[in-house]
Amino acid sequence: MADxxxxxxxxxxxxxxxxxxxxxxxxxxxxxxxxxxxxxxVPAGLRRQAPPRLPEMSEVDVVRHxxxxxxxxxxxxxxxYPLGSCTMKxxxxxxxxxxxxxxxxxxxxxxxxxxxxxxxxxxxxxxEWLAEIAGLAxxxxxxxxxxxxxxxxxxxxxxHHLAQGREPKRVIIPDTAHGTxxxxxxxxxxxxxxxxxxxxxxxxxxxxxxxLAGGDIAGLxxxxxxxxxxxxxxxxxxARLVHxxxxxxxxxxxxxxxxxxxSRPGDMGFDIxxxxxxxxxxxxxxxxxxxxxxxxxxxxxxxxxxxxxVERAEDGRFFLDYxxxxxxxxxxxxxxxxxxxVRAHTYIRGLGPDGLRRVSETAVLxxxxxxxxxxxxxxxxxxxxxxxxxxxxxxxxxxHGVRALDVAKRLLDYGVHPPTxxxxxxxDEALMVEPTETESREDLDRMVDVFRRIVQEAHDDxxxxxxxxxxxxxxxxxxxxxxxxxxxxxxxxxxxxAGAC
Amino acid sequence: xxxxxxxxxxxxxxxxxxxxxxxxATSVEELFADIPEDVRRRExxxxxxxxxxxxxxxxxxxxxxANTPAxxxxxxxxxxxxxxxxxxxxxxxxxRGEFLTAYTPYQPERSQGVLQSIFEFQTAICExxxxxxxxxxxxxxxxxLAEASVLAGxxxxxxxxxxxxxxxxxxxxxxxxxxxxxxPRPQVVDLQAGAATDLAxxxxxxxxxTAAVVVQQPNFFGALEDVAAAAQIAHAxxxxxxxxxxxxxxxxxxxxxxLGADVVIGEAQSLGNAMSFGGPGLGFMAVAKPxxxxxxxxxxxxxxxxxxxxGFVLTLQTRxxxxxxxxxxxxxxxxxxxxxxxxxxxxxxxxxxGLAELGLLCTRRAAYLRARLLELPGVTAYTxxxxxxxxxxxLPLPAAQLVEALVPQGFLAGVPAGRFxxxxxxxxxxxxxxxxxIAVTEKRSRAQLDAFVAAVAAEVDHG
Numbered sequence: 001m002a003d004x005x006x007x008x009x010x011x012x013x014x015x016x017x018x019x020x021x022x023x024x025x026x027x028x029x030x031x032x033x034x035x036x037x038x039x040x041x042v043p044a045g046l047r048r049q050a051p052p053r054l055p056e057m058s059e060v061d062v063v064r065h066x067x068x069x070x071x072x073x074x075x076x077x078x079x080x081y082p083l084g085s086c087t088m089k090x091x092x093x094x095x096x097x098x099x100x101x102x103x104x105x106x107x108x109x110x111x112x113x114x115x116x117x118x119x120x121x122x123x124x125x126x127x128e129w130l131a132e133i134a135g136l137a138x139x140x141x142x143x144x145x146x147x148x149x150x151x152x153x154x155x156x157x158x159x160h161h162l163a164q165g166r167e168p169k170r171v172i173i174p175d176t177a178h179g180t181x182x183x184x185x186x187x188x189x190x191x192x193x194x195x196x197x198x199x200x201x202x203x204x205x206x207x208x209x210x211x212l213a214g215g216d217i218a219g220l221x222x223x224x225x226x227x228x229x230x231x232x233x234x235x236x237x238x239a240r241l242v243h244x245x246x247x248x249x250x251x252x253x254x255x256x257x258x259x260x261x262x263s264r265p266g267d268m269g270f271d272i273x274x275x276x277x278x279x280x281x282x283x284x285x286x287x288x289x290x291x292x293x294x295x296x297x298x299x300x301x302x303x304x305x306x307x308x309x310v311e312r313a314e315d316g317r318f319f320l321d322y323x324x325x326x327x328x329x330x331x332x333x334x335x336x337x338x339x340x341x342v343r344a345h346t347y348i349r350g351l352g353p354d355g356l357r358r359v360s361e362t363a364v365l366x367x368x369x370x371x372x373x374x375x376x377x378x379x380x381x382x383x384x385x386x387x388x389x390x391x392x393x394x395x396x397x398x399x400h401g402v403r404a405l406d407v408a409k410r411l412l413d414y415g416v417h418p419p420t421x422x423x424x425x426x427x428d429e430a431l432m433v434e435p436t437e438t439e440s441r442e443d444l445d446r447m448v449d450v451f452r453r454i455v456q457e458a459h460d461d462x463x464x465x466x467x468x469x470x471x472x473x474x475x476x477x478x479x480x481x482x483x484x485x486x487x488x489x490x491x492x493x494x495x496x497x498a499g500a501c
Numbered sequence: 502x503x504x505x506x507x508x509x510x511x512x513x514x515x516x517x518x519x520x521x522x523x524x525x526a527t528s529v530e531e532l533f534a535d536i537p538e539d540v541r542r543r544e545x546x547x548x549x550x551x552x553x554x555x556x557x558x559x560x561x562x563x564x565x566x567a568n569t570p571a572x573x574x575x576x577x578x579x580x581x582x583x584x585x586x587x588x589x590x591x592x593x594x595x596x597r598g599e600f601l602t603a604y605t606p607y608q609p610e611r612s613q614g615v616l617q618s619i620f621e622f623q624t625a626i627c628e629x630x631x632x633x634x635x636x637x638x639x640x641x642x643x644x645x646l647a648e649a650s651v652l653a654g655x656x657x658x659x660x661x662x663x664x665x666x667x668x669x670x671x672x673x674x675x676x677x678x679x680x681x682x683x684x685p686r687p688q689v690v691d692l693q694a695g696a697a698t699d700l701a702x703x704x705x706x707x708x709x710x711t712a713a714v715v716v717q718q719p720n721f722f723g724a725l726e727d728v729a730a731a732a733q734i735a736h737a738x739x740x741x742x743x744x745x746x747x748x749x750x751x752x753x754x755x756x757x758x759x760l761g762a763d764v765v766i767g768e769a770q771s772l773g774n775a776m777s778f779g780g781p782g783l784g785f786m787a788v789a790k791p792x793x794x795x796x797x798x799x800x801x802x803x804x805x806x807x808x809x810x811x812g813f814v815l816t817l818q819t820r821x822x823x824x825x826x827x828x829x830x831x832x833x834x835x836x837x838x839x840x841x842x843x844x845x846x847x848x849x850x851x852x853x854x855g856l857a858e859l860g861l862l863c864t865r866r867a868a869y870l871r872a873r874l875l876e877l878p879g880v881t882a883y884t885x886x887x888x889x890x891x892x893x894x895x896l897p898l899p900a901a902q903l904v905e906a907l908v909p910q911g912f913l914a915g916v917p918a919g920r921f922x923x924x925x926x927x928x929x930x931x932x933x934x935x936x937x938x939i940a941v942t943e944k945r946s947r948a949q950l951d952a953f954v955a956a957v958a959a960e961v962d963h964g
Contacts (some may be wrong), residue, residue, distance in 0.1 A: 003560035009851050010812075015849055026588070026855035028862060032947040041864050042887050046725055048857075052628035058854045062946070063590055063717040064617070066846060070599040073614030077598030090509050091602050100592070100775075103565025106572025109582055109779030110916045113873035113905065118567030119778050132547050139582035144781070147822070147832045153681065158682055183822035183832035187651070189682020192827050261546045262533055268540045282509075286604040286839030287615035288637070288799065306678065329678030333581060333643040333671040333768070334779025346561055350507035352551025358832050361529045362510045368524040368532055376692035384526075385532055412611050420607075423823075432759050441520060472610040474812035479609075482804035482816040486793065488634050490624040490775075 084432025239269025506551025579940025631758025732761025773847025
């Protein structure tokens with residue numbers, strides 16, 4: 001079993017508890033300009049009365065603190081991470097090398113464009129590549145994440161309708177959708193209109209027709225393959241129906257890892273696509289970010305893309321175009337998470353069209369391999385081939401008093417990161433498994449074996465699951481208590497009397 | 502055949518055959534049978550062919566070499582992104598695979614490293630801003646402002662947000678774009694001569710329809726605002742005060758929380774993160790306790806495990822999209838955790854005294870440079886009054902022309918304010934083409950400042 005207790009004898013205090021008055025790690029250049037009295041620089045009334053209580057540490061103490069914390073963490077570098085819809089593939093180290101080249105990392109966003117031609121070229125090239133992969137026309141690299149891309153896309157849908165003098169309110173979302181979809185719809189000023197899934201896991205066409213008949217349709221958001229890992233065979237018909245009702249189709253690209261070079265959203269009938277570079281194009285998740293959520297749109301919608309748009313002039317020069325009167329505006333400061341985009345560019349450049357196709361073929365093979373191997377071990381509610389992920393259910397284990405959560409916690413003890421649990425919402429006790437293409441056959445066999453052992457334990461000794469994890473730095477944590485009595489920052493002894501939170 | 506491209510797929514041909522047999526398929530093609538034929542792509546994508554790792558690196562080096570990064574020049578560029586020194590330990594820690602390649606910490610027992618680091622980051626932001634609750638970070642300063650406006654609208658149920666024109670013009674643009682269909686409508690109050698907010702004008706437009714007043718400290722042109730007075734105006738009308746703060750300034754300047762801020766947001770790239778052409782940045786948001794359940798984004802809280810041992814978890818998740826879907830406080834479902842970690846390592850390196858000392862060094866050098874430039878004929882103050890590390894001057898020639906002229910001498914003279922001309926009105930908007938915004942970090946030595954003044958003097962003489 002894994003042992004994640006951290007370094008033996010590790011000091012588990014917070015960095016503030018380790019702080020020791022008068023210690024320091026920093027060094028700064030000496031003052032070489034006249035030492036004007038402080039009051040003449042910044043009047044006392046504008047200055048801080050009490051310094052922020054930042055830690056006081058020596059440099060080695062800082063390094064040891066964070067090295068210690070890293071040992072309590074688990075990344076793709078640590079082991080298998082089959083977290084459904086998150087595409088936890090290997091993050092090539094070459095990406096880190098290229099992103100850190102001074103020629104990219106040291107660029108200021110307001111330096112003259114003539115001094116940043118390589119970066120703008122890279123962004124232009126990446127935009128062209130993503131447009132080709134999506135099967136659509138123009139790209140903006142601005143959105144910082146998938147959800148941010150959704151908001152950008154929905155604002156473009158809004159601008160498109162407004163330009164035609166319409167203001168429809170409803171955006172259709174299947175019941176299998178990521179939670180960001182309905183949240184983004186509301187933030188863009190629309191109302192979500194849910195549509196059910198059919199028995200095969202795709203959009204229920206009958207219900208879709210009913211929802212469309214209700215009118216006021218701005219568009220539809222769809223993930224394809226969806227969060228059940230199922231490719232919607234009716235996609236062409238769905239697109240036709242939505243377009244006929246005056247709506248546009250938004251492709252949530254969270255699951256693009258299944259279809260690179262195999263099927264393009266633009267060819268399926270989508271008008272707007274977002275990609276999560278941190279899923280599909282191997283940029284690291286970083287413990288929650290930064291990612292990037294570029295979107296690609298059809299030629300008809302290009303006028304609405306946020307400014308600036310990356311362009312190439314006839315003389316071969318690259319530039320940032322702000323002169324776009326129909327643009328929705330700006331989705332963020334500057335141009336996008338460029339450091340992340342360099343990594344995505346590096347990845348696509350190395351793999352090329354054949355490599356990308358091999359990614360999707362292998363991702364789908366790996367998912368089917370695990371799903372087949374787990375038949376009879378866990379319940380797999382949709383009896384068909386899956387794409388890059390599948391959803392299993394822990395419902396049969398309920399009779400032993402064990403739930404999906406307990407399976408997940410026990411997986412930690414065996415050194416496998418758990419799948420996504422309790423999502424999608426339409427599957428009871430869902431365990432959503434996405435192995436990704438970078439796991440070897442041995443890794444997958446081990447994963448399957450661990451599932452098998454855990455299900456056996458559920459039958460023989462369910463308490464083992466209920467007690468799990470037992471090899472982690474902490475046992476199961478009381479999340480209800482955290483929400484009931486929120487402690488969201490370090491308490492300092494001197495604050496206790498004051499009752500600060 | 503030798504492999505021509507990078508490939509991170511581990512399978513041998515034999516592996517593939519074995520696995521296909523298990524899934525009862527004769528070819529990989531068969532696995533995609535659900536995709537209708539008319540949307541199946543048969544021809545390869547029109548992308549350049551794959552390359553070996555060495556060749557990719559050469560290609561990326563070529564692109565990088567086609568740039569002249571500000572970091573390699575004597576740069577005075579700021580306006581939201583700053584060229585501060587990043588100590589060596591930051592990249593060492595942030596590059597550790599356990600942090601770099603982890604997902605959002607949904608399994609807390611296996612993610613105590615990132616969870617504790619975020620808890621410590623939240624604490625650092627609370628300490629800097631003087632606020633009660635900080636989230637785990639956001640995309641950037643601009644999107645944090647849009648989220649703050651939405652928060653204020655839902656808290657006060659009012660429909661207008663009043664922004665000082667001293668708030669970064671790009672932040673204001675992001676706010677306008679992102680909240681086009683939702684949240685309070687923005688109204689901008691001009692700056693007065695000298696570049697501080699016209700508080701009398703602000704007081705005139707703030708009323709019982711106002712959800713929030715937003716000021717930036719130091720503001721876009723480096724002027725120091727009277728935050729306490731802005732707070733009084735906001736609170737008298739029942740509105741919230743949102744302060745856009747520069748975290749590096751908060752070792753020296755008063756914490757906004759002590760001046761009446763209800764929400765503090767900003768961009769913290771300057772804390773240990775590369776400039777990287779403006780992204781990824783590090784947005785932050787901190788609020789007063791009554792707004793705790795309205796804050797968007799991730800929050801980490803302390804709790805105990807079943808043996809009573811301390812641990813950390815994501816908490817108050819009923820605000821978030823994966824639980825609340827369309828009723829969530831925001832659609833945000835990530836943070837910039839790795840940038841937040843870099844900021845935390847940086848702040849731990851600087852410590853209590855280092856941040857104040859850094860701020861003082863920048864302030865002294867900025868004051869020195871400003872005084873020297875104002876001695877030059879035809880150069881006058883645009884930003885008046887005390888400044889922190891950034892200020893604007895009016896030149897006797899177009900600022901963009903000066904910037905261009907000094908590049909061959911190795912200087913990036915500053916950000917020409919004319920670039921944002923459309924975003925300003927009123928007295929401070931006159932003649933913006935001649936206004937140059939200049940930032941001075943600890944990287945600029947006196948020798949560089951003196952050489953820069955001499956170079957500007959030569960150009961001014963020509964003009």
